[in-house]
Amino acid sequence: MFAERRGAAIDIAGLRKEYVSGQGHVLALDNIDLSVAPGEFVCIVGPSGCGKSTLLRILSGLDHHTGGSIKVDAKGWTVENAMVFQDSGLFPWMSVETNVGFGLATRGVASDEIAARVEAALKLVGLTKFRRHYPHQLSGGMRQRGAIARAFVTNPAMLLMDEPFASLDAQNRVILQTELVRIWEETRKTVVYVTHSIEEALLLGDRCVLMTAQPGRIKQIIDVPFGHPRNLITLAADAAFGKLKLDIWRVLEEEVTRARAEIEL
Amino acid sequence: MSGLSPKTRDRMLYLISPIGLLILWQLLLMAGIGDRRFIPAPTDIAVRFWTLIRNGELAMHTGVTLVRVFAGFVIGAIPGVAVGLLMAMFKPVRIFFDPLIAALFPIPKIALMPLLLLAFGFGDASKIALVAIAVFFPVIVNTYTGASNIEKIYWDVAKNYGASQWVMFTRIVFFGALPMIFAGLRIALAVSFIVLVAAEFVATKSGLGYLIWNSWELLQVDIMFVGIVTIGVLGLITSALFQEIERKVIPWKAE
Numbered sequence A: 001m002f003a004e005r006r007g008a009a010i011d012i013a014g015l016r017k018e019y020v021s022g023q024g025h026v027l028a029l030d031n032i033d034l035s036v037a038p039g040e041f042v043c044i045v046g047p048s049g050c051g052k053s054t055l056l057r058i059l060s061g062l063d064h065h066t067g068g069s070i071k072v073d074a075k076g077w078t079v080e081n082a083m084v085f086q087d088s089g090l091f092p093w094m095s096v097e098t099n100v101g102f103g104l105a106t107r108g109v110a111s112d113e114i115a116a117r118v119e120a121a122l123k124l125v126g127l128t129k130f131r132r133h134y135p136h137q138l139s140g141g142m143r144q145r146g147a148i149a150r151a152f153v154t155n156p157a158m159l160l161m162d163e164p165f166a167s168l169d170a171q172n173r174v175i176l177q178t179e180l181v182r183i184w185e186e187t188r189k190t191v192v193y194v195t196h197s198i199e200e201a202l203l204l205g206d207r208c209v210l211m212t213a214q215p216g217r218i219k220q221i222i223d224v225p226f227g228h229p230r231n232l233i234t235l236a237a238d239a240a241f242g243k244l245k246l247d248i249w250r251v252l253e254e255e256v257t258r259a260r261a262e263i264e265l
Numbered sequence B: 001m002s003g004l005s006p007k008t009r010d011r012m013l014y015l016i017s018p019i020g021l022l023i024l025w026q027l028l029l030m031a032g033i034g035d036r037r038f039i040p041a042p043t044d045i046a047v048r049f050w051t052l053i054r055n056g057e058l059a060m061h062t063g064v065t066l067v068r069v070f071a072g073f074v075i076g077a078i079p080g081v082a083v084g085l086l087m088a089m090f091k092p093v094r095i096f097f098d099p100l101i102a103a104l105f106p107i108p109k110i111a112l113m114p115l116l117l118l119a120f121g122f123g124d125a126s127k128i129a130l131v132a133i134a135v136f137f138p139v140i141v142n143t144y145t146g147a148s149n150i151e152k153i154y155w156d157v158a159k160n161y162g163a164s165q166w167v168m169f170t171r172i173v174f175f176g177a178l179p180m181i182f183a184g185l186r187i188a189l190a191v192s193f194i195v196l197v198a199a200e201f202v203a204t205k206s207g208l209g210y211l212i213w214n215s216w217e218l219l220q221v222d223i224m225f226v227g228i229v230t231i232g233v234l235g236l237i238t239s240a241l242f243q244e245i246e247r248k249v250i251p252w253k254a255e
Helices: A050-059 A096-100 A111-125 A140-153 A170-187 A198-204 A232-237 A241-265 B007-029 B043-056 B057-089 B089-104 B109-121 B124-146 B151-162 B167-200 B208-217 B221-249
Strands: A008-020 A025-036 A041-045 A067-073 A081-085 A156-161 A188-197 A206-212 A217-223
Touching: A008 A050, A008 A188, A025 A217, A050 A067, A050 A081, A050 A156, A050 A188, A067 A140, A081 B151, A096 A140, A096 B089, A111 A140, A140 A156, A140 A170, A140 B208, A156 B109, A170 A198, A170 A232, A170 B109, A188 A198, A188 B043, A198 A206, A198 A232, A198 A241, A198 B167, A217 A241, A232 A241, B007 B043, B043 B057, B043 B221, B057 B089, B057 B124, B057 B167, B057 B208, B057 B221, B089 B124, B109 B124, B109 B167, B124 B167, B151 B167, B167 B221, B208 B221
Parallel strands: A041 A188, A041 A206, A081 A156, A156 A188
Antiparallel strands: A008 A025, A008 A067, A206 A217
16 A cells, blocks of 8 residues: 655755744744655654644645745655644544545545545554544544644655653554554655654654753754664663663753743752 | 333323323313404314315415525525534634624514515515524524534544644534534524514515415414414424424534
8 A cells, every 4th residue: 555665755854933923023943954764754853842743743834934945746746744643633533444534535536546545544543443433423532633634644754743642651663663663664754753752752763853942953863873663662771772771861951940040940 | 101111191281281282272162261263273273273184275375475584594594604614714704793693683573574575565575574684693503503512522633633724614614513503504494484484474465474464364363373383393393394394404413
């Protein structure tokens, strides 16, 4: 069901995002430079207010930047991007299968093709038995699976994920992270994954982009030294993993302390 | 009542107040308190009810009133829903309609009856127009409120997944607003009986409002009560019907 070739290439240079509010200008993103290779899994980590969600919304086209440039090369792909939100955002008035097929129906895909692709996507996330259920009849983890299926079924050049597992309990989170890595290893789409958890970023990503707040800037980009296929359970117990997590935490801690001191002044 | 299930007990409790009231009413009149010519006993009303059912008069008036309510309801509710949704989707539409609604909503719609008689004459059309106008406002306000309170994430998802304006309108905004639309329709239903019966008092020779007003002029108090009770029963039946439709149409509303 998925194309063999890899996903989109992203090139962001000098990106700026300014909000004009009643109190004046707020600089949400400042001088962001980031290149993402086709098929790469990039995680963006940072404290709340660092503009990581804003960056994702700009990538998705839901928001606009006010300076710099952003280029997404998705030539040959019908759908440039699909987003998975923190709150599943499954429409309460549609059954699971209608929800999953939504991004195909809006793009005029024939109904028998929609049925076949939805079927495959439901199987991929293990929701086949619940296809006729409504979202309120599902658990939070199942709803999030539905949201992932809805994104994958459109076969996008890049997948944008905004803390998709943040509201889940720890067990469900690990299960869904494992499944996401498995699906990504099969499909090799470009993934930009926003999270506030260093651990999650290291578990999932090829690279971690560390951001700092006020204004949102890139502090450091880290190459994650763990290869694929990955076993998240054993990786989390690895000593090298623990050390890297600690290093990154120190970098972020310094920034958070600095930002807090500035606020208190 | 300790041996009954809680559900049965609730149901019995539900019936106690109306039945108790009827019994009290009957007993007071039988005890000679109150003038039976002006305040008929429940049994007198029941007898009159039966005669009006048998001679077909009640069915005729009820039928006329129902046709007017139904026609006016449909004519008022459909544009109410459509405009309410468009207001939520497009700012210019909202700016255009806002002052109109603010100015026209508080006007008691029955005050428009003379104007409507001028425009549509003494036939059914003027009554249907009155109901339609009275229905339009609660429906449009509720629809707009429902549609503008749709959570932002659903707009984002729809946009990100390639929804056109048409898809937005028919599959997101309409369904998202549906629970509030139904609340508006239920209010509109009550309002349409209120204005219609008032209009039928003066401007027609048929319908339940006419039945009530005519029997007042002839001092047939028992017939007045028959008319009033019939309206109450119609309200009860239509509102139960509505609840049933709502359950079917909004299956995602948590039980």
